[in-house]
Amino acid sequence: MSLDKDQVQQIATLARLKLSEDEYAESVKKLSKIVDFVDHLSAADTAGVIPMAHPLDVAQRLRPDEVTEPNDRDRYQENAASVTDGLYLVPKVIE
Amino acid sequence: MGLHTKTMSELAAGLGSGDFTSVEVTQALLDRIAGHDAKLNALITVTAEAALTAAAQADADRAAGNIGALNGLPIIHKDIFCTRGVKTSCGSKMLDNFVSPYDATVVERMAAAGAVVLGKANMDEFAMGSSNETSFYGPVHNPWDLECSPGGSSGGSAAAVAARFAPAATATDTGGSIRQPAALTGTLGIKPTYGRVSRYGMIAFASSLDQAGVITRSAEDAARLLGVMAGFDERDSTCLDEPVPDYVGELGNSIKGLKVGIVRQHFDEGLDADCGMKVKEAIAVIESLGATAVEVDMPNIDYSVPTYYVVAPAECSSNLSRFDGVRFGHRAENVEDLFDLYCRSRGEGFGDEVKRRIMTGTYVLSAGYYDAYYLKAQQVRHLIADDFKRAFEEVDVIAGPTTPTPAFRLGDKVDDPITMYLNDIYTIGANLGGFPALSVPCGFVNDMPVGLHLVGHHFDESALLRCAHAYEQATDWHTACPEDFK
Numbered sequence: 001m002s003l004d005k006d007q008v009q010q011i012a013t014l015a016r017l018k019l020s021e022d023e024y025a026e027s028v029k030k031l032s033k034i035v036d037f038v039d040h041l042s043a044a045d046t047a048g049v050i051p052m053a054h055p056l057d058v059a060q061r062l063r064p065d066e067v068t069e070p071n072d073r074d075r076y077q078e079n080a081a082s083v084t085d086g087l088y089l090v091p092k093v094i095e
Numbered sequence: 096m097g098l099h100t101k102t103m104s105e106l107a108a109g110l111g112s113g114d115f116t117s118v119e120v121t122q123a124l125l126d127r128i129a130g131h132d133a134k135l136n137a138l139i140t141v142t143a144e145a146a147l148t149a150a151a152q153a154d155a156d157r158a159a160g161n162i163g164a165l166n167g168l169p170i171i172h173k174d175i176f177c178t179r180g181v182k183t184s185c186g187s188k189m190l191d192n193f194v195s196p197y198d199a200t201v202v203e204r205m206a207a208a209g210a211v212v213l214g215k216a217n218m219d220e221f222a223m224g225s226s227n228e229t230s231f232y233g234p235v236h237n238p239w240d241l242e243c244s245p246g247g248s249s250g251g252s253a254a255a256v257a258a259r260f261a262p263a264a265t266a267t268d269t270g271g272s273i274r275q276p277a278a279l280t281g282t283l284g285i286k287p288t289y290g291r292v293s294r295y296g297m298i299a300f301a302s303s304l305d306q307a308g309v310i311t312r313s314a315e316d317a318a319r320l321l322g323v324m325a326g327f328d329e330r331d332s333t334c335l336d337e338p339v340p341d342y343v344g345e346l347g348n349s350i351k352g353l354k355v356g357i358v359r360q361h362f363d364e365g366l367d368a369d370c371g372m373k374v375k376e377a378i379a380v381i382e383s384l385g386a387t388a389v390e391v392d393m394p395n396i397d398y399s400v401p402t403y404y405v406v407a408p409a410e411c412s413s414n415l416s417r418f419d420g421v422r423f424g425h426r427a428e429n430v431e432d433l434f435d436l437y438c439r440s441r442g443e444g445f446g447d448e449v450k451r452r453i454m455t456g457t458y459v460l461s462a463g464y465y466d467a468y469y470l471k472a473q474q475v476r477h478l479i480a481d482d483f484k485r486a487f488e489e490v491d492v493i494a495g496p497t498t499p500t501p502a503f504r505l506g507d508k509v510d511d512p513i514t515m516y517l518n519d520i521y522t523i524g525a526n527l528g529g530f531p532a533l534s535v536p537c538g539f540v541n542d543m544p545v546g547l548h549l550v551g552h553h554f555d556e557s558a559l560l561r562c563a564h565a566y567e568q569a570t571d572w573h574t575a576c577p578e579d580f581k
Contacts, residue, residue, distance in 0.1 A: 015457040018442030051473035055529025081426035
């Protein structure tokens with residue numbers, strides 16, 4: 001199944017990716033190829049097959065909800081582009 | 096013989112008998128990297144000063160009788176493993192400015208055992224690629240032919256070990272990213288069972304497939320390192336609490352009576368005829384050592400690649416949503432609003448292949464397509480895993496080619512994603528089912544190395560290492576060194 005530019009635009013918006021015009025053209029072409037390729041799966045007979053949730057069929061381990069990590073906020077925030085008073089700064093969201 | 100030619104086990108013996116110190120070994124390898132890496136581009140960061148400090152500490156520890164399992168032994172970490180205070184880029188512009196505030200468990204365990212980190216290896220961006228050409232830092236060159244790719248995504252790790260920059264390097268494998276570059280560079284690469292090694296601090300690509308392993312020049316070194324890396328870690332919720340055997344101790348056990356499965360579909364028209372010949376010769380050697388080969392049927396194995404290219408991008412699109420330009424990573428400038436900040440930071444920070452996979456994943460998870468793609472792929476995945484499980488009722492290991500061809504030229508496949516994806520046709524099955532797998536050098540085709548692929552049952556890394564070790568005792572492919580890197 002081929003994808004068109006509108007579909008790719010919709011996907012890019014969902015994925016929060018800004019693409020250039022060239023990237024759109026290239027993506028329409030290559031994503032269509034990939035979708036065609038994975039469409040081969042439709043030939044597999046999967047009636048009654050349980051979707052695999054874990055390679056070893058084990059359930060996710062849980063731990064008690066306790067604080068185990070020390071507060072290292074300052075060190076972690078050294079990697080952020082913009083912080084003030086321990087807060088991450090982003091463009092204004094609410095007017 | 097220079098110190099760079101020695102395996103980890105040989106270095107350990109020499110350090111033990113006082114023939115040389117860790118500082119001497121470390122300096123020799125750092126000199127080698129400085130002299131040769133311009134040709135390969137195998138490293139993103141060299142941590143020379145920290146390495147010499149760690150080596151001096153290791154020598155002091157040894158003198159004081161405090162000798163860890165990896166005391167004074169040099170290693171290179173793939174730049175996907177977080178290393179405290181050192182840039183951890185994952186091969187991406189997105190993390191070009193990221194200095195990790197903590198160590199991955201793998202890094203921490205090796206350091207605690209006394210290992211000396213020489214630097215961080217180049218890789219495909221976020222481990223998405225099979226040629227190392229998607230790295231923000233440029234492609235890695237294959238030491239056997241600089242015009243060729245070393246494979247990927249752990250191409251820097253493999254090239255560095257093949258070029259004798261270090262006896263071993265850590266690596267990660269989501270669909271073949273340890274084993275394919277190992278095969279294409281004449282090194283040994285092992286991907287352990289899913290959940291065997293902690294993924295804490297290993298930057299996530301596809302969480303139900305990712306696993307950490309190593310690339311070395313001998314099965315013995317892989318056994319030594321796996322013994323240090325493997326084992327339960329409560330900081331990784333997918334890490335399994337299973338006993339870790341003495342991998343080195345079990346290496347010497349005979350492979351007499353070992354049953355080796357051969358998958359018919361792995362030798363069909365997709366395989367280069369000369370590669371197929373080398374692999375068949377290798378299987379004959381293993382039979383001559385007392386193993387028996389039988390054919391096993393895996394009717395669903397041909398669905399491996401399309402299944403992978405639904406599941407892995409789906410998980411990647413979810414995992415990489417953390418890169419938002421706010422808490423860490425690249426942030427776009429002069430943005431209009433928060434939405435623009437997200438879109439532009441990600442648009443600028445990610446390369447083409449990563450964007451493609453995020454979009455593929457977003458598509459297969461989106462409303463209206465989820466059942467047809469993601470759910471369907473997870474069902475087919477079950478069928479493929481069941482093929483393996485049925486086979487392992489009959490055999491101990493499955494043997495075949497690691498790759499369909501020897502190393503290809505840089506630039507040859509980069510424009511066609513499907514051709515590139517098919518490189519992993521023989522390796523992906525093990526990831527889908529969570530099985531351990533290994534590639535060991537088994538000869539040359541047109542002067543380029545090829546690998547024998549071995550897959551084992553869950554938690555039976557020992558059988559793979561034992562088989563590879565026995566094969567190495569009977570052949571010398573694993574000792575071959577590229578002419579320009581002797």
